[in-house]
Amino acid sequence: MVALTDSQVTELEITANKIRQSIIGMLLEAGSGHTAGSLGMADIFTALYFHILRHDPNNPQWEERDRLVLSNGHICPVLYATMAHSGYFSVKELKTLRKFGSHLQGHPHREFLPFLETSSGPLGSGLSQAVGMTLADRIDNGRSSGRFIYCLMSDGELNAGNSWEGAMLGGKEKLQNLIAIVDRNNIQIDGFTEDVMPLESLKAKWEAFNWHVLEIDGHNFEEIIRAVNQAKAIFEKPSVIIAHTIPGKGVAEFERKYEWHGKPPAPKEAQMALNELRTLGGKIQSEHQ
Amino acid sequence: MLNPDAKLNPKIFDNDVEMIPIRQGYGEGLLEAGERDERIVALCADLTESTRTQLFAEKFPNRFVEIGVAEQNLATVASGMAAMGKIPFIASYAMFSPGRNWEQIRTTICYNDRNVKIIGSHAGVSVGPDGGTHQAIEDIAITRVIPNIIVLSPCDAIEARKATIAAAEHEGPVYLRLTREETSVITTEKTPFEIGKAQTLFSSEYNADVGIIATGALLHSALKAAAELDKKGIAVKVLNLSTIKPLDEDQIILLAQEAGAIVTVEEHQIYGGMGSAISECLSKYFPVPIEFVGVDDMFGQSGSPTELLKHYKMDTPSIIEAVTRVLKRKH
Numbered sequence: 001m002v003a004l005t006d007s008q009v010t011e012l013e014i015t016a017n018k019i020r021q022s023i024i025g026m027l028l029e030a031g032s033g034h035t036a037g038s039l040g041m042a043d044i045f046t047a048l049y050f051h052i053l054r055h056d057p058n059n060p061q062w063e064e065r066d067r068l069v070l071s072n073g074h075i076c077p078v079l080y081a082t083m084a085h086s087g088y089f090s091v092k093e094l095k096t097l098r099k100f101g102s103h104l105q106g107h108p109h110r111e112f113l114p115f116l117e118t119s120s121g122p123l124g125s126g127l128s129q130a131v132g133m134t135l136a137d138r139i140d141n142g143r144s145s146g147r148f149i150y151c152l153m154s155d156g157e158l159n160a161g162n163s164w165e166g167a168m169l170g171g172k173e174k175l176q177n178l179i180a181i182v183d184r185n186n187i188q189i190d191g192f193t194e195d196v197m198p199l200e201s202l203k204a205k206w207e208a209f210n211w212h213v214l215e216i217d218g219h220n221f222e223e224i225i226r227a228v229n230q231a232k233a234i235f236e237k238p239s240v241i242i243a244h245t246i247p248g249k250g251v252a253e254f255e256r257k258y259e260w261h262g263k264p265p266a267p268k269e270a271q272m273a274l275n276e277l278r279t280l281g282g283k284i285q286s287e288h289q
Numbered sequence: 290m291l292n293p294d295a296k297l298n299p300k301i302f303d304n305d306v307e308m309i310p311i312r313q314g315y316g317e318g319l320l321e322a323g324e325r326d327e328r329i330v331a332l333c334a335d336l337t338e339s340t341r342t343q344l345f346a347e348k349f350p351n352r353f354v355e356i357g358v359a360e361q362n363l364a365t366v367a368s369g370m371a372a373m374g375k376i377p378f379i380a381s382y383a384m385f386s387p388g389r390n391w392e393q394i395r396t397t398i399c400y401n402d403r404n405v406k407i408i409g410s411h412a413g414v415s416v417g418p419d420g421g422t423h424q425a426i427e428d429i430a431i432t433r434v435i436p437n438i439i440v441l442s443p444c445d446a447i448e449a450r451k452a453t454i455a456a457a458e459h460e461g462p463v464y465l466r467l468t469r470e471e472t473s474v475i476t477t478e479k480t481p482f483e484i485g486k487a488q489t490l491f492s493s494e495y496n497a498d499v500g501i502i503a504t505g506a507l508l509h510s511a512l513k514a515a516a517e518l519d520k521k522g523i524a525v526k527v528l529n530l531s532t533i534k535p536l537d538e539d540q541i542i543l544l545a546q547e548a549g550a551i552v553t554v555e556e557h558q559i560y561g562g563m564g565s566a567i568s569e570c571l572s573k574y575f576p577v578p579i580e581f582v583g584v585d586d587m588f589g590q591s592g593s594p595t596e597l598l599k600h601y602k603m604d605t606p607s608i609i610e611a612v613t614r615v616l617k618r619k620h
Contacts, residue, residue, distance in 0.1 A: 067372075110401055117372060122396050125365045129397060132369020132377075135354060139330070139375070162393065165362035173354075 003225040008051075012221045015085060016046040017277055020250045022081040022094050024273045027264035030098040033106070036247035036260040037075040037154065040185050040218070044243055045082040047224040048150065057087035060115040066147055067117050067133050071126020071163075072154035072183070073107040074262070080104050088115050124160025127151050127180060131170045134178040134238075143176075148232060151180045156188030159197045164209070170238040171210030178238040179231045180211075183218070185247040187258035202242060211240045218243030251276055290519075291512075292489045296479040301509070302516060308471035311506060312410045314446030315467055316341025318453025319378055323349055329376045329457060332356050334363045340380040340410045340467075360390040367405045368397035376404050376457060383409025383425035383466060387432050398462050399437045406456045407432075410467040413556030414584065414601055415506065415594035417470070424589035430561025432464040433534045439484060440534040442466040442555075442563070444508035445475045448531055451482040459484060466505065468556070470594050473509040475529075487537035491515045493524035498619075499612050500544040502528045503554035504563045507582075507603060511554045514608035523612065533563050541567055542575050550619040551579045552611045556603060559583040578618035580611040 004012075019042045027033045049055070054066045070079050077097065084091045089103070096102035103113040107121030118129055130151035137145050157163055170178055182202075190196050199205070206213045212234045216223040224243070231239030247261070248254030251273040254265075265273055291297050300306045323329045323345050330352045333342045337355065346353040356363045360381055367377035379386060387394050387407055398405045412425045433440045439459060443449040449467060456463040481488065487502070491512055499518075503511035508529055515525040528544055530537070545551055551571065553564030564581040571577060584601050598604045 069369075118368070119396065119401050122392055125361070125368075125393055125397050128362050128365030129369035129372065131362075132366035132371075133373050134369075135366065136330075136370040136373035136375045139351060140373070162361040162365060165359040166365065168359070169354075169356065169362060169366060 003222045003229065009221050012046050012050060015050055016042045017250070017280065019046060019078065019081045019085055021274055021277050022085065022091060023077045024265060024270050024277070026077055026081065026094045026097040028267065028270040029095045031264060032098060033077055033264050034074045034262050035254060035264060036187060036257070037072065037183060037185065038078040039251060039254065040245040040247045040249045041075055041078050041152070041183050042250065043219045043221065044152070044181060044224055044245070045078050047221055049082045049086040051225060052228050053150070060088060064147070066150065067130070068150045068152070069117050069126045069130045069133070070108060070120055070152050072123060072152070072157055073120030075154070076104070076108045079108065083115065123154070123157035124162035126153055127163050128166035128169070130178055130180070131166050131173070131175060134175040135173060137177060138175070145177055147177060149178050151178070153180060153182050155182055155184050155186065155193050155199055158182070158199055158202070167206065167209040167211065174236040175238045176235050179228060180238065180240040182240060182242050183245055184242050185245045187247050187261055189261050191258055206240045210237060212237045213240055213242065215242045215244065218245035219249060290492065290494070292492050295481070295488055295490050296477050297490060298474050298477055301473065301475055301512060307474040309446035309474055310469060311443060311446050311449045311472050312341045312467040312469060314443065314449030315408060315410070315453050315465065316344045318450035320344045320348060321450070322454050322457035323352065326376065326457060328374060329378065330354065330370055332363055332367055332377055332379045334358055334360050334381040334386065336381055336410070340408060342378070342380045360386045361393050364390040364393040364405070364407070365397050368401060368403045371403035371405050376406070378406045378408055380408040380410065382423060383412040383428040384423055387428055387464060388425055391431055395435050399435045402437050402461060404460055405462055407462070407464045408467065409464065411469045412466045413468050413505070414589040414597040415468055415470045415556060417594045417597065418591050420591040421589040426556070426558045426584045426589060427561070428466060429533055429555070429557050429563055430565070433566060437462055438534065439463040439532070440466070441484065441531060442504040442533055443531050444505055444529055445472055447474060447476045447478065447480070448482060452531065455482065455484050468506045470506065472506045475509055475512070482531070485532045485535050485537060487532070487540040488529045489526060490529050491525065491527035493519045493526065495524045497526035497544070497548040498524045499550045499552060499616060500526050500528065500548035501552045501554060501608065501612070502530050502541065502544070502567055504530045504533060505556055507554050507556050510603070510605045511608055513605045514612065517605070517609060518612060523616070525612070530563060533566055536566050536570055538570050538574065541570050545571050545575045545577045549577050550615040551577055552582060552608065552615055553579060554582040554603070554608055557583050559585055578615050580615040582608055582611050
């Protein structure tokens with residue numbers, strides 16, 4: 001079954017590209033921040049905010065909205081950029097990232113940006129909050145609730161016990177309205193995940209916690225959307241989508257390098273990155289060349 | 290004499306004074322609050338009976354979540370439930386919550402300003418035989434430093450019930466400190482309780498020579514000390530500081546101005562506890578000599594509550610000794 005038409009895919013790809021350009025611009029302006037994970041998750045964020053989520057950027061507090069918890073708060077440039085491009089606030093404001101008084105704190109803080117579902121940064125705590133949200137929704141709306149709670153997590157934060165405590169409770173409570181998406185990019189600050197603290201067999205771990213597990217290419221919009229649809233169809237189990245992504249995706253120079261986890265591009269690198277994104281890796285002629 | 294306005298238990302100083310664990314008051318208060326407000330939910334980390342959360346769990350099984358031995362999860366799941374409009378009460382031993390899950394409380398509850406109530410039972414050395422691992426004597430220090438949180442430490446089961454209901458009605462994070470042991474009932478249903486208000490429970494006939502500020506179960510020992518001192522002609526006023534944050538600065542300053550010397554009494558480390566909070570206040574507004582009754586930078590150990598309170602110098606004779614010391618320092 002085709003989840004998307006070709007033109008829908010093209011539209012999502014163009015949006016994700018714009019979001020990646022914004023990420024480069026805001027990180028350059030900020031002079032600090034996390035490049036690799038932000039670029040790597042741009043396709044998934046685009047799919048969520050422009051196709052999957054039940055939400056209304058003009059009415060952020062809409063009671064019936066789905067909930068999206070970003071657990072690994074350090075990739076907030078992609079969250080902020082996606083929210084701005086989908087209409088929550090102006091794209092111009094992205095340049096205030098990490099500046100004094102900005103809504104866009106270095107790690108997300110609800111007090112500064114009330115549209116956020118939670119504040120995050122310290123790793124390993126997002127999944128449990130999403131579990132709590134799903135439990136609360138089930139108390140209010142029963143097991144037929146049509147609301148979905150999404151938790152976006154990194155693979156590195158699966159080192160943390162709190163993540164697995166949340167997973168255990170999600171499995172115990174059979175929270176079918178909970179969908180976790182793990183950014184399986186295989187890097188963390190100190191190196192490759194399997195060197196720092198091996199996570200494999202990751203699929204078997206989640207299955208052992210009574211989760212339905214899907215594995216996808218996190219840059220393929222059809223796969224992302226099909227996986228979410230499948231997760232929604234699973235009853236009496238929470239689902240986790242292990243999304244294999246390329247850290248730094250979209251800028252060849254940054255891709256797959258853990259060194260880009262926690263640093264911003266320098267001006268020349270940013271220019272190179274923006275040229276590459278604007279020309280789609282040389283596939284189209286840029287007006288800047 | 291006992292302050293008549295406080296409408297205290299007339300049997301306070303009798304041998305047959307009623308003894309009820311403070312945690313029991315929480316259990317009853319939670320049940321009552323839960324009946325009034327269906328947004329209230331309870332979560333527990335494998336200590337449901339012991340923390341007295343059971344009363345609520347039995348009445349409202351659909352609003353109770355058993356988390357298992359996972360205190361970090363306890364705090365973070367509650368934060369998520371509060372995000373959806375629930376009022377979660379999370380219960381464990383204070384050593385584990387807020388002890389083990391402090392960062393989760395800070396970030397996901399307080400930094401988010403979530404309406405979660407953290408119930409830390411079994412605080413203090415009076416936990417007894419379980420020993421030092423289970424005796425939380427640092428919990429006041431680590432909670433009161435977090436912005437947005439209210440810190441409550443009731444002196445008996447009746448006050449604990451009122452504090453639980455008040456916590457439910459307060460919008461925002463609250464830490465409620467409870468103890469395990471059977472504790473003398475000091476207050477009555479008629480005793481006023483308000484978050485943020487300290488209350489004079491004992492006042493000698495004349496202007497006080499010394500002010501005693503106590504919190505939690507040790508308040509009873511402080512009152513006994515005051516009665517003994519009063520008989521010896523030392524005028525004493527005793528404040529019940531059941532809200533440690535926000536501090537009732539006005540009452541504390543007034544007492545310091547009247548007495549010119551203060552003794553603080555708490556079943557907690559001296560460093561960082563209620564005494565420290567009072568010291569921060571008085572050194573800023575009205576410096577007077579202060580003596581601190583509490584644990585002097587040590588861990589607890591096994592023993593009976595009576596043995597331990599004596600050993601760590603938190604019993605009535607120790608309070609009297611502290612008063613003697615502070616009077617000598619008074620100008």
